[in-house]
Each structure stands twice: as structure tokens, then as C-alpha cells.
Amino acid sequence: MTVYLPIAELSVNILIILGMGAAVGFLSGMFGVGGGFLITPLLIFYNIPPVVAVATGANQVVASSISGAITHFRRGTIDVKLGTVLLCGGLVGASVGVWLFSILRRMGQLDLVISLLYVVLLGSVGGLMLWESIGAMRKAAKNQPTPLRRPGQHIWIHGLPLKMRFKKSKIYLSVIPVATLGFCIGILTSVMGVGGGFIMVPAMIYLLRIPTSVVVGTSLFQIVFVSAYTVIVQASTNYTVDIVLAFVLMIAGVIGAQYGVRVGQRLRGEQLRALLALLVLAVGIRLAIELVIPPKDIYSVVSTGLAF
Amino acid sequence: MLRSALTLLALLAFAAPALAQSLERPVTNFAEKLEIGISTDEISITSDFRGADLTIFGAIDGFDASLLAQGKYNIIVALEGPKDNATVRKKERVFGIWVNTNSMTFELVPESYSLSSTRDIETIAPPRDVANMGIGIDHIRLVPLGFVGDGSSLGEFRNAFRRIRETSGVFQRDPGGVQFISSSLFKASVRLPANVPNGVHVVRAYLFRDGLFVAAKALPLRVVKTGLEQAITRAAHDQPLIYGLFAVTLAVITGWGASLLFRKE
Numbered sequence: 001m002t003v004y005l006p007i008a009e010l011s012v013n014i015l016i017i018l019g020m021g022a023a024v025g026f027l028s029g030m031f032g033v034g035g036g037f038l039i040t041p042l043l044i045f046y047n048i049p050p051v052v053a054v055a056t057g058a059n060q061v062v063a064s065s066i067s068g069a070i071t072h073f074r075r076g077t078i079d080v081k082l083g084t085v086l087l088c089g090g091l092v093g094a095s096v097g098v099w100l101f102s103i104l105r106r107m108g109q110l111d112l113v114i115s116l117l118y119v120v121l122l123g124s125v126g127g128l129m130l131w132e133s134i135g136a137m138r139k140a141a142k143n144q145p146t147p148l149r150r151p152g153q154h155i156w157i158h159g160l161p162l163k164m165r166f167k168k169s170k171i172y173l174s175v176i177p178v179a180t181l182g183f184c185i186g187i188l189t190s191v192m193g194v195g196g197g198f199i200m201v202p203a204m205i206y207l208l209r210i211p212t213s214v215v216v217g218t219s220l221f222q223i224v225f226v227s228a229y230t231v232i233v234q235a236s237t238n239y240t241v242d243i244v245l246a247f248v249l250m251i252a253g254v255i256g257a258q259y260g261v262r263v264g265q266r267l268r269g270e271q272l273r274a275l276l277a278l279l280v281l282a283v284g285i286r287l288a289i290e291l292v293i294p295p296k297d298i299y300s301v302v303s304t305g306l307a308f
Numbered sequence: 309m310l311r312s313a314l315t316l317l318a319l320l321a322f323a324a325p326a327l328a329q330s331l332e333r334p335v336t337n338f339a340e341k342l343e344i345g346i347s348t349d350e351i352s353i354t355s356d357f358r359g360a361d362l363t364i365f366g367a368i369d370g371f372d373a374s375l376l377a378q379g380k381y382n383i384i385v386a387l388e389g390p391k392d393n394a395t396v397r398k399k400e401r402v403f404g405i406w407v408n409t410n411s412m413t414f415e416l417v418p419e420s421y422s423l424s425s426t427r428d429i430e431t432i433a434p435p436r437d438v439a440n441m442g443i444g445i446d447h448i449r450l451v452p453l454g455f456v457g458d459g460s461s462l463g464e465f466r467n468a469f470r471r472i473r474e475t476s477g478v479f480q481r482d483p484g485g486v487q488f489i490s491s492s493l494f495k496a497s498v499r500l501p502a503n504v505p506n507g508v509h510v511v512r513a514y515l516f517r518d519g520l521f522v523a524a525k526a527l528p529l530r531v532v533k534t535g536l537e538q539a540i541t542r543a544a545h546d547q548p549l550i551y552g553l554f555a556v557t558l559a560v561i562t563g564w565g566a567s568l569l570f571r572k573e
Contacts, residue, residue: 004356006537007544009503062559067567108397108408116405228556235552239544243555244537250559254566291405298399298406299468303392304413 007242008052014248016046021060021252028064028253029260030267031276032216034195034223036061039249041118041283050111052242054101055234057193059246061227064253065195069224072217079168079214082178083221086200089179090226093186098233101191105238108302115287117192122284125198130277136270157207169210169218177208182222190230195223198280339370342515342523344385344496350530357533359477359502362387366513366525368492376491380518382425382432383486384443385496387529389420389478390507393453396465396472412465413453419505420478421448422498424485433519441521443514445470445479477501506533 003014020042028035036057043053072078104110160174181203185196200219204210210218235241264272344366351362364385368376375381394417400409425432429444439447450466473479478501486496498511508528515523533541544551 004537006541059555059559062556063563066560066563070564070567108395108411112405112407228559231556231559232549232552235544235555236548239548241544241552241555243540243544243551243558246555247558247562250562254562258566258570294401295399295406297472299465299472300397300399300408301469301472302395302397303419304395 003244003248005048005052005242005245007056007240008048008245010047012046012048012245017245017248018252020046021249022256024249025064025253025256026260026263027256027276027279029257029262030264031260031272032264033276034061034065034197035253036064036189036194036196036227037118037122037192037198037280038283039253040114040193041122041287043245044115045286048242048245050114051101051105051238051240052245054114054191054193055231055238055240056242056246056249058189058227058230058234059241059243060249060253061189061193061195062224062231063250064257065197065220065223065227067254069217069220072220075217077214077217078221079166079210079218080221081164082166082169082171082210082214083218085164085175085178086182086185086218086222087225089182089184090186090189090222091229093183093188094190094226094230094233095186096183097187097190098230098237100187101234102238112291114192115291117188119284119288119291121188121192121199122280122287126277126280126284129273130281133270133273133277137274140268140270158209169214171208171210173208173210181208182226185222186226186230189223189226190234195227197223338517338522339372340381340515340517340522341369342383342513342525343367343369344511344513344525344527346511346527346529349528350532352532352534353500353504354533354535356535357502357504359504360500361497362500362529364496364498364511364513366494366496368494368515371492372517373491375517382427382516383494383496384423384425384429384432384514384516385486385498386424386443386512386514387420387422387498387500388418388510388512389505390509391416391418393417394419394469396469398465398468410461412456412461414450414466414469415453417448417450417469419507420501420503420509421445421473421480422500423481424496424498425481425483426486426488426494428483429481433516433521437519437521441514445474445481448479476503478503478505500531504531506531506538 001014002011004011024035024038024042027038039060040053040057043057044050101110104113157177160176162176163172163174165172181200185200188194188196197219201215204215204219205212231241344364346364366383368381371381393413393415395411395413397408397411399406402409423444429438438444442449450469452462456462470479480499480501482497482499485498486494488494508530511527511529513525514521
């Protein structure tokens with residue numbers, strides 16, 4: 001059963017796309033991640049042009065993050081003030097990212113940059129997570145308690161000017177590192193089609209020392225708005241959002257996520273993290289191999305008139 | 309007289325660089341005229357289109373019966389797609405990874421090209437003439453845009469372009485696709501590829517008598533894709549902001565709807 005993707009301009013098997021969406025949805029529900037960093041590489045492996053995969057991935061991220069964001073908003077675990085500062089940085093970052101995206105596309109280097117960024121990011125995040133979770137599992141095996149939070153020592157970030165009081169987080173922090181973090185995540189959203197939660201959450205916990213209770217909700221708040229903004233800007237400047245592809249992925253993704261959450265609740269945290277780390281590393285390695293092996297055809301052709 | 313002027317005009321249009329050579333040859337007032345017709349000037353293609361053959365009928369007027377009987381008349385029919393610039397990129401290994409290093413942009417080349425002829429075009433007329441008129445996949449004009457250095461890489465980029473377009477099916481050739489159905493009436497099947505581009509295509513027919521180009525005729529053909537997918541493509545390009553907002557709204561409804569739906573259970 002094939003369906004024609006109007007923007008990607010190719011016919012795909014709808015069952016494969018549904019399966020991909022459901023699998024990533026399941027994993028994202030299980031691990032509590034947005035899944036953008038898995039869906040975009042999977043689409044690229046399935047020969048969807050990277051330009052379309054990235055912009056469409058951002059659209060899928062909106063759908064997978066919105067329900068989480070609403071839940072956190074109801075529970076009151078979003079620091080809206082902190083989220084807004086992150087969001088301001090994020091919107092600027094996303095705009096810069098879309099601009100970079102267009103330039104790289106014109107230069108013919110976009111596919112390469114997307115793959116390289118994924119290899120670096122997935123490799124380092126996956127490696128760190130694996131290291132951390134193996135350590136935690138060892139400690140658990142030796143029956144040592146795992147420290148949930150490191151002692152709150154101050155680092156250089158806490159000496160920066162332009163400080164602001166974030167009541168909900170009970171923290172007095174400079175807006176510079178917060179907006180900078182939002183800016184970097186915004187660039188990643190528009191260039192890679194990821195929500196960026198898997199970088200933002202650890203950065204907020206370990207670098208900004210924001211209480212864990214508001215971190216996830218606040219990062220989801222930023223992700224929903226930045227990825228929605230990215231979709232709109234990508235659609236208006238690069239015309240690369242494939243709504244048919246996005247819709248099939250979304251439907252399968254949100255259903256898969258519901259089952260993923262149930263399975264995730266039965267697994268131990270460090271086991272879950274180790275599994276996710278292995279998955280992230282596997283995707284990164286697959287992309288790295290693609291960059292190194294000789295391509296089937298060293299030449300490629302693109303029409304470059306009206307599309308640019 | 310008018311006809312010979314038109315023929316000359318046609319020569320100018322199709323073979324401007326070949327003008328010098330054509331002028332060397334005495335321009336005779338050929339008796340033969342070529343007429344072609346398609347049942348419609350616009351074809352709608354549904355989104356599940358998997359490629360089809362387009363049939364073009366034509367007739368030779370004022371032919372020489374004995375030459376016709378000997379099979380001295382040959383016809384080439386080409387369906388040229390809308391023109392656009394095309395960039396060919398070449399990958400090279402840089403520090404172990406494959407990177408696009410060189411590129412060349414060709415100015416206004418047809419996005420699709422289907423050729424059909426009574427026999428192999430190289431045997432219809434001297435290869436030099438066919439090449440000068442720009443007939444055939446190997447002779448489509450590929451003029452590089454901008455600075456190309458000493459031009460030594462021009463050949464490899466042109467070859468790569470033709471090869472890729474032919475492999476993807478948008479450039480096709482069918483020697484034997486034109487058949488005479490009566491003495492001077494012929495039928496040409498031209499392949500419309502599955503990924504036929506939207507826009508104004510041109511059907512060009514050329515008549516050769518014993519290796520000599522005598523007449524040509526061109527007809528426009530609009531290809532319009534219809535259906536939901538096409539409507540989406542049009543919306544994405546014509547109303548990008550609304551399209552983007554719609555995509556986000558769809559995501560919000562899907563995400564929110566799912567969370568409401570599953571909470572009730």
C-alpha cells in the first residue's frame with residue numbers, strides 16, 4: 001500500500017511509515033523523550049530527502065510534545081517565566097537555524113551537515129548516557145544509594161550579570177545562560193528537526209541547577225513553541241514540510257507513545273537509560289557508516305530554479 | 309515563400325549554432341510539410357499516475373511517393389518538459405568522509421525529455437546535424453552557468469547529468485516509437501514518465517528525407533497534475549504561511565486529541 005508524499009516527491013509504503021511512527025512513539029513514551037532525534041534519521045535511512053525529513057520531524061515533535069506540555073501545565077510544573085526566557089532565545093535560534101539551513105542547502109552541504117551533527121550529537125549524548133547508566137547500575141548492584149542530585153556548588157555561570165528571580169523554580173539566575181541555551185536548542189530544532197529535550201534537560205539540571213521538578217515541563221513548554229515556530233518558518237522559506245508524511249507519523253506516534261509509557265513504568269530508570277543510550281549510539285553509528293562508505297553515485301542532480 | 313521563411317525560422321529556433329552550416333547548404337524550398345496533432349492541448353494527471361504513453365498523430369504532405377516507398381523519410385518526435393536550471397554535484401572523499409566538492413549548474417534544461425523516432429536517430433541523419441539541432445538526450449544543450457574554469461570537467465558533469473536523468477526515467481528514448489500507419493500517416497508514442505513535471509511541455513516533430521532535415525513542427529502541451537497531493541503541493545508553494553499554520557494546527561489537534569482520548573480509558 002503506497003502513498004505519494006507531495007513535498008518529498010516520492011511514493012512510500014504507508015505501513016513502513018506507520019510502523020516507524022509507532023516504534024518511535026513507543027520509544028518516546030517509554031523513555032520520556034520527544035523522538036525527533038530518532039524519527040529524522042529513520043526517515044533519512046528510508047530515502048526521504050534530509051531537507052524534508054528535518055522540517056517534517058519538527059512537525060512530528062509538536063504533536064508528540066503537546067500532550068506532555070499540557071499535562072505539566074495542569075500540574076503546575078512549568079516555570080512560565082523561565083520558559084519564556086528560554087523561548088526568546090529559542091525563537092532567535094530557530095530563525096538563525098532556518099537561515100543557515102537555506103544557505104547550506106544552496107551550497108549543497110546541507111545533507112552532510114545534518115548527518116555530521118547527528119553523528120556528533122548522538123555519539124556524545126549516547127556515550128555519556130551509557131557511561132552514566134552503567135555506573136548507576138554498578139552502584140545499584142553493590143547496594144550503594146545513587147545520588148539524585150550533586151551538591152549545589154556554584155560555577156562561573158552563577159556569577160553572570162542580568163540576574164532575574166524565577167519564583168517557581170526558587171532560583172536567582174542570570175538570563176544570559178538561559179537564553180543562550182534556548183538559542184542553541186533553537187538552532188538544533190531547525191537544522192536537525194529535533195525538540196532538543198535530550199540536551200536541554202541535562203543542561204538545565206547540571207549547568208543551570210534548576211530543580212528537577214520543573215525541568216521537564218519547562219523544557220516541553222519551550223519545545224512546543226520553538227518547534228511550532230520552526231515548522232511555520234520552514235514551510236514559508238524552504239517549502240519542505242510534508243504534511244502527509246507528518247500526519248501519518250503523528251497518528252502512529254501518539255498511539256505508540258501511550259503504550260510506551262505503560263511499558264516504561266515497569267522498567268528501572270538506569271536500565272531504561274542504558275537501553276536508550278544503546279539505541280542512540282546505534283543510530284549515530286549507522287549515520288557515521290553512511291558518511292564513510294563510498295556512495296552509489298558520486299554525482300547528484302537537483303533542479304535549482306523555482307525551488308530556490 | 310512564407311513556408312520557406314518559416315522553415316528558416318524553425319532552423320533558427322532549433323539550431324541557432326548550426327546556422328553557419330545550414331547556410332552553406334543551399335536552402336531549397338522543400339515540398340514536404342509536416343503536420344502533427346494531439347487530441348488535447350492539456351492533460352490532467354491524477355496523483356496515482358504511474359506513467360503512460362502519449363500518442364501523437366501526424367502526416368507528411370507533399371511527399372515524394374517513390375522516396376516514401378523506399379523508406380527514405382524518417383521522423384523524430386520529442387516531448388520536452390518545462391525548463392529549469394539544474395545543478396550537478398560531485399562528491400569526493402575529504403578526511404575519510406564523502407563531501408560534495410564540485411558543482412556545475414546548467415542553464416534552462418528540460419526537466420523531462422522523451423524521444424521517439426522511426427529508427428535510431430544516429431542513423432536518420434549525420435550525427436553532426438542531429439547534434440547541431442540539439443535532438444536526442446546526448447545532444448540536449450547543457451550550457452554551464454557562471455565560471456567553469458578551464459572547462460576540462462564540463463564533459464564529466466554533462467555525462468553525469470544525462471546518465472542520472474536517464475536512470476531516473478525522466479529522460480527516455482524509444483527508437484521505433486514512431487510508426488507509419490498508412491503511406492504518409494504516422495503515429496508516435498511518447499512516454500510520459502511517472503514523475504512527469506507539471507507545466508508547459510513542447511511536442512517537437514522533425515522530418516528528415518534521406519538524412520536531410522526538411523521540416524519541423526512544434527505544439528505546446530500543458531501537463532496539469534490533479535488530486536489531493538497536487539492541491540497540497542500547490543498550497544505549500546502558493547500559501548506557505550497558511551500551510552505551515554495548518555501543519556502546526558494538525559499536530560496540536562493530533563497530540564492533544566490523543567491525550568484526551570487515552571485518558572478516558
